[in-house]
Amino acid sequence: MGERKAIFITGGASGIGRAIALRFGREGWFVGLGDVDEHGMLATEDMIGHGFVFHHKFDVRDRAAWDEALEGFSIATGGRIDVLANNAGIPLGGALEDNGAEEIERCLDINLKGVLWGAQAVLPYLKKSAPGSALVNTASAAGIYGTGGASVYSATKFGVRGMTESLDAEWAEHSIKVASICPSFIETPLLDHSPNKGSNESIRQRVAAAGLELTSADDVAQAVWDAVHGDRLHWLVGKTARQVAFGAKWLPGRVRKRAKAFTRPMGE
Numbered sequence: 154m155g156e157r158k159a160i161f162i163t164g165g166a167s168g169i170g171r172a173i174a175l176r177f178g179r180e181g182w183f184v185g186l187g188d189v190d191e192h193g194m195l196a197t198e199d200m201i202g203h204g205f206v207f208h209h210k211f212d213v214r215d216r217a218a219w220d221e222a223l224e225g226f227s228i229a230t231g232g233r234i235d236v237l238a239n240n241a242g243i244p245l246g247g248a249l250e251d252n253g254a255e256e257i258e259r260c261l262d263i264n265l266k267g268v269l270w271g272a273q274a275v276l277p278y279l280k281k282s283a284p285g286s287a288l289v290n291t292a293s294a295a296g297i298y299g300t301g302g303a304s305v306y307s308a309t310k311f312g313v314r315g316m317t318e319s320l321d322a323e324w325a326e327h328s329i330k331v332a333s334i335c336p337s338f339i340e341t342p343l344l345d346h347s348p349n350k351g352s353n354e355s356i357r358q359r360v361a362a363a364g365l366e367l368t369s370a371d372d373v374a375q376a377v378w379d380a381v382h383g384d385r386l387h388w389l390v391g392k393t394a395r396q397v398a399f400g401a402k403w404l405p406g407r408v409r410k411r412a413k414a415f416t417r418p419m420g421e
Contacts, residue, residue, distance in 0.1 A: 154281070155231025157205060160381075161185035161223065163213055163271060164241035166193025169291065169336075172370035173238050173377050175200055180378075183233075185226040187211055188241070213241045213267030219274035227278060234278035236381055239271045240291040246303045257305050264309035272320060276329075284328035287381045290317050291373075292333040294394035298401045301412050314387065321386055332380040336373045337393030368392075 160177050164170035165186030171193075174184045178201035186194045186208040194208040207229040211218040227234055245252065245260040268290055279286040295303055296310030317333040324331055368391035376388045389395050400408035 155183070155233040157181065157183045157230070157233070158235045159183040159185065159226070159230040159233045160236040160238060161187065161226050161234055161275070162238040162240055163187045163267070164291075165197055165208070166190035167197075169370045169373045170238070170240045171197045171200070172374035173240065174206075176371070176374035176378055177236075178203065178206070181205075182235075183207070183230045185209070185222075185229070185234075187213070187222050213271060214262045216270045216274070219270050223274055223278060233282055234275065235282045235285065236287045236289065237271055237275040237279070238289050238291070238377055239268045241267055242291060242309075244303075245306045248302060249304045252305060260305050260309060264306070265312045268313055268316065272316070276324075276327075279324075279329045280327050285330075286328075287330035287332065288317075288320065288324075289377050289380050290331075290333045292317070292335045292387070294335055294337045294389075294391070294397045296333075297335060297394065297397045298408055298412065318386065330381070330384075332383075332386055332388060334373060334376050334380060334388050334390060335394050335398070336376070337368055337391035337397075368394075 160173075160182050162170050162173050162185065165174050165184075166188035167190070170186070170188070174186060174197050178184050181203075183205040184201060184207070186197055186206070188194050188208075189210060189212055191208070191210045194210070198206045198208060207226050209222040209225050211222045213219070223234065242264045243260055245256055272288055272290075275288065279288065290313050292313040293306075293310040295307045296312075296314045299307040299311075314333050314335070317331055321331040373390050376390045380388050389398055397408065400411075
């Protein structure tokens with residue numbers, strides 16, 4: 154098995170995934186990138202600046218494609234995969250009644266099924282590199298307390314947190330570390346997208362209107378690094394995420410009231 158530690162990252166073409174790749178690349182890790190955006194992955198490769206990089210274009214919704222991607226990465230690394238950063242995800246906002254069936258299914262398939270498929274596919278590799286191997290899932294502050302105007306997205310991120318807790322128990326016998334990263338709103342290109350097909354307003358505009366801060370993708374990447382080397386189950390990233398977690402535990406009535414006050418249909 155190869156001596157250089159190896160991490161495979163989905164959503165590695167931009168945003169959080171790219172930041173994770175650069176963070177681990179700086180430490181000399183072999184970096185594997187998975188995404189549907191090949192040009193973005195090539196750009197990430199160039200930014201890493203050393204030759205220990207692999208990329209594979211695939212859709213996380215395709216279970217068989219996961220096996221192909223991870224097998225290719227394992228061959229490139231000399232048989233070693235230490236970490237999967239299960240990071241690929243998409244936003245979906247707006248009132249539930251305004252979300253179309255196609256966009257609901259796409260969000261569920263990428264954000265939830267894709268994470269399950271990744272965990273299932275990477276398990277044999279993480280067993281081989283344990284102890285010290287890890288699965289790190291990207292959840293969200295929206296998975297700590299449901300966000301008004303984002304019921305589908307919140308449901309997927311609650312699912313990711315629940316899955317993380319289940320696998321933490323399930324994989325303990327294999328000495329595989331499992332963790333989730335729960336960021337608040339992150340400064341990435343996704344913020345410039347509209348929350349759903351019927352909206353003419355960007356997510357960035359909604360975040361600004363609510364007076365919420367934006368967190369650097371580099372902060373999320375550092376949290377992934379810390380999760381791989383630490384022993385916490387859920388890692389909160391950003392002021393909003395920490396406030397939501399504190400409020401949900403100690404001041405649930407206040408969080409509920411605040412959520413109602415800030416909720417309005419996206420696109421209005």
